[in-house]
Amino acid sequence: MSMLEILGYCSESGVLAEPVKMELRSWFGNALSPSSMQGMALQKPHGYAGDFEIIDRIYLRYVSSNTELANWDHFYHRQPAPRAVRNRKTYFHELLDSHSARRNPLSVLNIASGPGRCMFEWLSAHTEAPISIDCVELDATAIDYARNLNRPFLDRITFEQKNALRYKPSRTYDLIWAAGIFDYFNDEIFCLMIKRLLPALANGGELVIGNFSNLNPSRAYMELIGEWVLHHRSSDQLSALAAEAGVLPENISVGQEPEGVNLFLHIRS
Template identity: 45%
Template sequence: MKLSNEPLAYLQQIIKNGGPEAPQYETLNRVFETISAEFKAGNISAEELDALQHGFGGHTMDSTILGHVRAKPFGYAGDFLIIDKIYREHVSADARFEKWDSFWHGQPACKAVRNRKDYFIRTITQALRKQPCLQLLNVASGPARDLAEVYADIEPQRLRTVCVEADQHAINYARELNEAHAAQVEFVHQNIFRYHTTMQHDIVWSAGLFDYFDDDIFIKLLRRFMAWTKPGGEVIIGNFSDQNPTQNFMELMGEWYLHHRSTAALTDMALQAGAERSAIHVGSEAEGVNLFLHVRV
């Protein structure tokens, strides 16, 4: 391992102290950036990195945010439960790891996920100010806490939602959260590539799916979403920005990999999918870490 002793010693001291205090976050992030750069340069082996990762507490960290991300209990990164833990700013009941959960929740990527929920709520409520009723298709709906919060703030009969989700565990969880508005929400257990519908929607929304796809799949799926959208309606796709400051930490410590994209890249893919340039807009949440491709049909 060619990494200098200084950043490693700093990290080891943080681990020994049970995690970082808030004033140490910036320095610790720089340490993770250094480790990531050294790993990508081949100066740290996979075995050495694995030993470093296990230095946090190994399987005993499973109750923490980072432990959940690394364990992938549902078989994939970014599962519904980790997203809801981020929404709720869940902190482990194990006092040994409280500081690490607080550190994770303070990262720009986690703030962006929470902001993503707010962006969804704002988008739906603003749309309902312009028209009496909405038909929403929510793809890869996950925990659907954002949906439950929307329904709590509106006249429920004004919003009809179809949620397409590949994970039955996520559907069970989301159905319970949305039990009060079950008459307005339909859950479809289906891989989106096998899903077919003749219904058209006012809004087709998918916030946490497309950044797992390469460009070709992104474009192909966007075309399908556009076909499922009413004339005058809108497709809205969330994607992590290529300016995500948490990217290296997510990849290094959580093996959580995404296709990060720029505003220009998202615009170009919308054009390739057949959208008119005048119908394309890219927004972002407050951190600027989650981008949202809007395509008016």
């Protein structure tokens, strides 16, 4: 077990006082400047954890041009959590592949669409795909960024600036995808959101919700160094929450990406 993990356990059990955490971070010096990946995570230039910009830097394996920070960025990208974030992009692409093989045209609702990199890459590889993707995103800057990135595909993508917590879809979808959002919700809101989204699933449709696993080996690094706190959940907890929202057991399954860090709750209509 690494020193960071030991400190992580201490932190979780409440025996690590805030000044100690601050002292720990101060040891990093310039390595926690916002020009580094881990510093950006901590400084939160957009005001919240997991903003579109850091997520896109994870996707693109951003490395600072400052040689003093470059190795820290390489270190960051080697961690299981950023690897899992990159893998979830592939997970989404595979979902689009399998659903579009069955539905023509395919309708998708993308909740908390962030940088829009996932859509951009899939559409770049499937330029003629008969698909429509409606995005709901709270951050107007994220929407501008994603809209600009996806300029060639705006005939098939719409963006709505809305708080997902207050959003009620006005139509049905073959696939509803929500990654990097439900693990910011407590159990009560998690369930409520499932209940709200279920009626928006088309016949044979699927709701897929990403959530970081309770076995995330990067948790201490994320929480202590980056103050990036999520509701980590096990596969059983995710299934139980779906059941609590009224989904029949036979319509629930849980998948994962190759790191086993990002779990995906699948709910079929």
